[in-house]
Amino acid sequence: MNAKLTNKIATAVLYLIAGLVILLLAGLLGFILFNGVPHLSWHFLTSPSLAFQAGGGIEFQLFNSIYLLFITMIISFPIALGAGIYLNEYAKQNIFTTIIRTAIEILSSLPSVVVGLFGFLLVVVKLQLGFSILSGAIALTIFNLPLLTRSVEGSLKSIPDLQREAGAALGLSKWETVIHVIFPAALPSIVTGVVLSAGRVFGEAAALIYTAGQSAPALDFTDWNPFNAASPLNLMRPAETLAVHIWKINSEGIQPDAAQVSAGASAVLIIAVLIFNISARWIGKALYKRLTSAR
Amino acid sequence: MLENEALNTDNAPLRNIYRFGENAEIALSTHDLHVFYGDNEALSEGDLEFERYKITSLIGASGSGKSTFLRSLNRMNDNVATVKGQIMYRGIDINSKEVDVYEMRRHIGMVFQRPNPFAKSIKDNITFALKQRGMRDKNKLEEIVETSLKQAALWDQVKDDLGKSALALSGGQQQRLVIARAIAMKPDILLLDEPASALDPISTSQIEDTLLELKEKYTIVIVTHNMQQAARISDYTAFFHMGKAIEYDETRKIFTRPKVKLTNDYISGNFG
Ligand SMILES: Nc1ncnc2c1ncn2[C@@H]1O[C@H](COP(=O)(O)OP(=O)(O)O)[C@@H](O)[C@H]1O
Ligand SMILES: [Mg+2]
Numbered sequence: 001m002n003a004k005l006t007n008k009i010a011t012a013v014l015y016l017i018a019g020l021v022i023l024l025l026a027g028l029l030g031f032i033l034f035n036g037v038p039h040l041s042w043h044f045l046t047s048p049s050l051a052f053q054a055g056g057g058i059e060f061q062l063f064n065s066i067y068l069l070f071i072t073m074i075i076s077f078p079i080a081l082g083a084g085i086y087l088n089e090y091a092k093q094n095i096f097t098t099i100i101r102t103a104i105e106i107l108s109s110l111p112s113v114v115v116g117l118f119g120f121l122l123v124v125v126k127l128q129l130g131f132s133i134l135s136g137a138i139a140l141t142i143f144n145l146p147l148l149t150r151s152v153e154g155s156l157k158s159i160p161d162l163q164r165e166a167g168a169a170l171g172l173s174k175w176e177t178v179i180h181v182i183f184p185a186a187l188p189s190i191v192t193g194v195v196l197s198a199g200r201v202f203g204e205a206a207a208l209i210y211t212a213g214q215s216a217p218a219l220d221f222t223d224w225n226p227f228n229a230a231s232p233l234n235l236m237r238p239a240e241t242l243a244v245h246i247w248k249i250n251s252e253g254i255q256p257d258a259a260q261v262s263a264g265a266s267a268v269l270i271i272a273v274l275i276f277n278i279s280a281r282w283i284g285k286a287l288y289k290r291l292t293s294a295r
Numbered sequence: 296m297l298e299n300e301a302l303n304t305d306n307a308p309l310r311n312i313y314r315f316g317e318n319a320e321i322a323l324s325t326h327d328l329h330v331f332y333g334d335n336e337a338l339s340e341g342d343l344e345f346e347r348y349k350i351t352s353l354i355g356a357s358g359s360g361k362s363t364f365l366r367s368l369n370r371m372n373d374n375v376a377t378v379k380g381q382i383m384y385r386g387i388d389i390n391s392k393e394v395d396v397y398e399m400r401r402h403i404g405m406v407f408q409r410p411n412p413f414a415k416s417i418k419d420n421i422t423f424a425l426k427q428r429g430m431r432d433k434n435k436l437e438e439i440v441e442t443s444l445k446q447a448a449l450w451d452q453v454k455d456d457l458g459k460s461a462l463a464l465s466g467g468q469q470q471r472l473v474i475a476r477a478i479a480m481k482p483d484i485l486l487l488d489e490p491a492s493a494l495d496p497i498s499t500s501q502i503e504d505t506l507l508e509l510k511e512k513y514t515i516v517i518v519t520h521n522m523q524q525a526a527r528i529s530d531y532t533a534f535f536h537m538g539k540a541i542e543y544d545e546t547r548k549i550f551t552r553p554k555v556k557l558t559n560d561y562i563s564g565n566f567g
Binding site (some may be wrong): 160162163165166167168169170171172173176180181184185291 | 369371397398399400401404405406407409411412413414415423424427428460462473476477480
């Protein structure tokens with residue numbers, strides 16, 4: 001066989017594999033959207049779920065997903081940022097940092113159901129936070145932190161050392177350079193990483209089943225005092241999310257329209273995750289453009 | 296052309312380092328400088344004086360230790376290299392404990408081979424470090440932006456666009472912005488490591504003109520692998536070879552009558 005032919009065959013095989021992957025993805029997305037979108041309506045998005053009758057919506061679950069995502073990001077972003085800055089800008093190459101990096105590596109490959117059980121035992125039971133937004137947010141933070149830290153670290157690493165030297169040569173301290181030069185330059189890529197991880201967090205179910213709980217108590221959208229039980233902002237209330245809701249309906253749903261609700265909720269989830277992924281690129285690019293071109 | 300009779304190959308000295316007279320004003324000097332990367336000695340016997348308001352070129356083959364030497368002059372190699380010996384600036388060794396390295400670098404600024412403007416506006420590139428040092432006066436800052444951009448011969452090209460991102464400038468403009476940023480700190484000494492090697496000939500000659508003007512107010516030490524450049528702009532030239540300053544003299548003498556054979560070999564293009 002000559003080199004030309006080998007090359008042709010190899011190329012064809014690679015195209016075939018790539019095509020299969022795309023087909024699989026398109027099929028999956030198409031299937032979920034095709035089944036789910038017909039059930040979507042304003043009513044579906046804005047009415048509470050019903051346990052026994054047909055016609056329930058996903059109002060509280062949708063809100064819970066968004067709120068939980070928000071709280072998770074508020075907790076995990078500062079930690080990931082600090083850890084990423086430390087690892088990329090300050091950490092020396094030694095046993096200590098090798099251990100940290102390995103730990104992050106292992107944590108990031110931990111199955112989310114294990115994270116959920118750990119959250120259940122430690123946060124829900126031991127710390128007695130119960131099934132709550134807070135417990136869920138802590139579990140999601142454990143789930144999210146390793147990847148987010150690595151993404152922040154990677155974003156900082158992509159800023160050339162020339163920038164650090166520029167700061168040093170002007171008599172700026174390392175901290176001043178990191179905060180005012182390196183961080184802003186890395187911001188587009190950091191934001192992209194954050195939004196992508198938000199998509200992952202938004203769709204997560206296994207880590208939440210035993211932490212944020214499987215019930216969505218009614219919320220009073222006129223009560224914004226976080227200390228009231230029915231307040232949407234309350235951190236100590238159980239909060240079934242969209243992803244958990246889908247899992248629940250499919251495992252034990254007794255609504256007559258369980259299949260439709262599940263399909264509709266899945267479509268909403270997929271659309272949300274798609275929005276996160278697409279906007280991640282878009283926001284990153286827009287920010288970068290703002291930083292690098294005429295203002 | 297070379298007056299080769301001055302160069303007696305057999306009896307040529309191994310080194311020939313120029314010494315300034317009593318009256319010369321020395322801005323910076325090194326004494327018995329050694330720099331190590333780990334166990335590897337990249338610079339030995341660096342023993343040079345730099346006269347105030349003059350341009351001094353450091354030439355030599357790549358890997359001969361020019362950057363290593365230059366970067367120790369404002370301690371840019373603090374975390375990567377070990378420095379032994381003295382670097383005297385205004386009567387103190389810049390490596391001694393009482394020296395605040397950040398303060399020192401404001402007196403001894405540096406410009407690098409590749410232009411490295413911050414991902415900020417042209418104006419912010421210049422004012423940023425000043426603001427960090429507590430300068431708040433808007434008028435004063437604006438004045439410094441204007442004067443330093445003028446000194447770096449960039450003002451006319453950017454004066455209407457000071458809010459534009461520095462990354463949108465051409466390579467040559469970026470390098471002049473970086474020079475403006477360095478002189479905005481009002482340093483005594485400006486160190487430049489092959490500042491024009493990544494630029495086209497036109498930008499290069501603009502940078503050279505800029506340096507010739509800056510010499511009125513600043514002491515300049517420039518690493519270059521471009522011998523014509525060294526000959527064009529510098530008053531003194533030091534030739535480095537394998538980590539040693541081999542010959543140091545007035546530029547004119549280095550390029551017409553080098554005293555050391557190695558120098559002669561290098562400038563006549565026999566190696567490097
Ligand atoms: N950061 C570094 N770590 C280890 N060795 C280095 C480093 N920088 C330079 N060197 C070594 O020091 C020697 C001198 O290099 P350098 O000062 O960069 O030379 P020049 O600027 O004249 O080309 C070379 O052998 C180079 O490999
Ligand atoms: Mg060099």
